[in-house]
Amino acid sequence: MKTVLMVAEKPSLAQSIAKILSRGSMSSRKGLNGTCSVHEYSGTFSGQPVRFKMTSVCGHVMTLDFLGRYNKWDKVDPAELFSQAPTEKKEANPKLNMVKFLQVEGKGCDYIVLWLDCDKEGENICFEVLDAVLPVMSQAHGGEKTVFRARFSSITDTDICNAMARLGEPDHNEALSVDARQELDLRIGCAFTRFQTKYFQGKYGNLDSSLISFGPCQTPTLGFCVERHDRIQSFKPETYWVLQAKVITDKDRSLLLDWDRVRVFDREIAQMFLNMTKLEKEAQVEATSRKEKAKQRPLALNTVEMLRVASSSLGMGPQHAMQTAERLYTQGYISYPRTETTHYPENFDLKGPLRQQANHPYWADTVKRLLAEGINRPRKGHDAGDHPPITPMRSATEAELGGEAWRLYEYITRHFIATVSHDCRYLQSSVSFRIGPERFTCTGKTVISPGFTEIMPWQSIPLEESLPTCQRGDSLAVGEVKMLEKQTSPPDYLTEAELITLMEKHGIGTDASIPVHINNICQRNYVVVESGRRLRPTNLGIVLVHGYYKIDAELVLPTIRSAVEKQLNLIAQGRADYRQVLGHTLDVFKRKFHYFVDSIAGMDELMEVSFSPLAATGKPLSRCGKCHRFMKYIQAKPSRLHCAHCDETYSLPQNGTIKLYKELRCPLDDFELALWSSGSRGKSYPLCPYCSNHPPFRDMKKGTGCNECTHPTCQHSLSMLGIGQCVECESGVLVLDPTSGPKWRVACNRCNVVAHCFENAHRVRVSADTCSACEAALLDVDFNKAKSPLPGDSTQHTGCVFCDPIFQELVELKHAASCHPMHRGPGRRQGRGRGRGRRPAGKPGARRPKDKMSALAAYFV
């Protein structure tokens, strides 16, 4: 029997589609990556009995990147990234092993049906899947067609069955337009990001970002926030005047009237109007009106609307809201949360999900009434053809979901119920008055039927005192007419919800990526989220945007995305050649880049105002090995040492503190050593600023300290202070922390393992001898006389921290309890021994070095 492989974009869709097509009679199993499932069933395909295998990928299979050697920032000129630097497709998520998985499942299959989402990205993933699977599928006979594309606009029985009945072909042009987008985004984004970062980081000490990124989505997003900031800054308040009149109603209540002129900006004119009205005793009713109006029920919920409400009403940031929604989705509480669609499919079962809510403690009454009296037809929304709107899938209580998840679920459910409720109907009445020659109006709203506002009470029309009943020709006594002086006020900072609206309007990002871009500009320290989830740009954000304005405003304008997208659409429609469009657009941006580089002084002038030059930042810490002058420690991220005399900068490990280490020097380069520490209870190690940036040995990595240095004789090196293999990680070595006394510790030089060894010892040394049982280096310990844990009066003891019965008692492994071979049963390390031949061969007691590190150390003697 022949086999048909079918592939969807995500596991949940594979399951839904298989369920529909197999009419529920499928057998399912997990794939080799544990994430994707395979659903199998029998059926017919082009008139023959076949076995169907429905599975999925997890979004894109591949991602685009530069060849490895072009990812070395200090070796590649960013300008090369526009054309010379070759790119390659890498697996998007190596952990998922997607190519292997597809090949295992696709091996020997005769046909493939592609069920990827019906958008450009989906079309592109079709070809990623084909690239993986076609080579392992059965060879077609006599030119028979074997590759098919299913096109569907919703996950409903009819749509899916129709798609299966009318299979087409994947659209190569659409896929190519995505290839072009990927390459443009990569080349342009990385070139600008690397250039900016390197240029400014090497110049300013207090830039509060370790990465000064640029991108066609994130930069315009920042632009919106700075544009609002500029409007606030340049705002000049204006004084204006308003007439306010009070009339006395028949029930002796006073009623405030609004002036029909609203306001005037000239005091004398306002005064003139006041003079013309203030002596009037009566206000004549000129007209009355009563109109029935409706406040519309909401459209069905899509992602961006959910994110807007989450931010403005629930106080949840978009990234967090999306994570919460995803959890609710994978737990089966809501439908797929990434959709642009605000229209329920024609055959969508609205009553099913509604019935599920009929016994909910919070809204049972409303739901029961809707079910009894009949639901209202939802408003016609936009059908993007992706997924149905976000709806609740099953009832849940506050106790069940808890906290944030509950609040989001509650909103989604109330919104869903609202979409099948009636509009809110109210009466808008207004009365126009004349006082002297001036007209004033009073309006009021009274609710006729609350409709959907019953389930969305925050949307309800506020209760107001009802207007007096009066008719044209009536007159009411004037209480007073007064003139108020007011000032126009500036706009406030952009709210997240407003930003989402702007991004959506200008096509910046997608429903899935909008939260990511907003998160990016926060993480890069371009904006901060203030109360009310308003985004205030930082100095850095402002300087960047103003710099772009100055040099090339197109780099920050929202059109940067749409202009490129226009070109890409030409590829998708087959009206332009992929190579040509890509080449042309890259050329345009390459010129922009060179102009930007040449004009960077313009942005630099703005930087100088807000930030301090490297040489003027930081405090003197340790001496440079070249000029022997003090270098300055710059604490702002990324923390580093700067030698003003040599004009050199040395990066330091992040997320810890740096001190001078007893004015000790590195024997190789004469730089004074620094002591890095992750906190009082964490680990610490000495490091040489120069070696850490220019590792002296091939096996010492950049950014590491003396605890990874294989110098054979330096007293601070791994070779001298290393004890034995780490108890947890594969490659690490436990190293004595020479500064940890009197509570002595050893810490792994790769992972977080820390072992507390001895208290009350005034000296601990790593001995030249090794343990005969496990090959770890022995420790030579001098305890305090008064507090020695040793038997009798002895204060000195030499032994293995792992095997010696006295020391064993004292050692406490943090994060790694009972991982030592001594304490666990047969394991992977059994019999391998612990020692790592710290010392070069030839010294007394030393064994032949076994591993590469010590082999190298031996070589350097």
Place this chain on the structure above:
DNA sequence: GCAAGGTC
């Protein structure tokens, strides 16, 4: 270390 786009 970088972009933006999928999805987990």
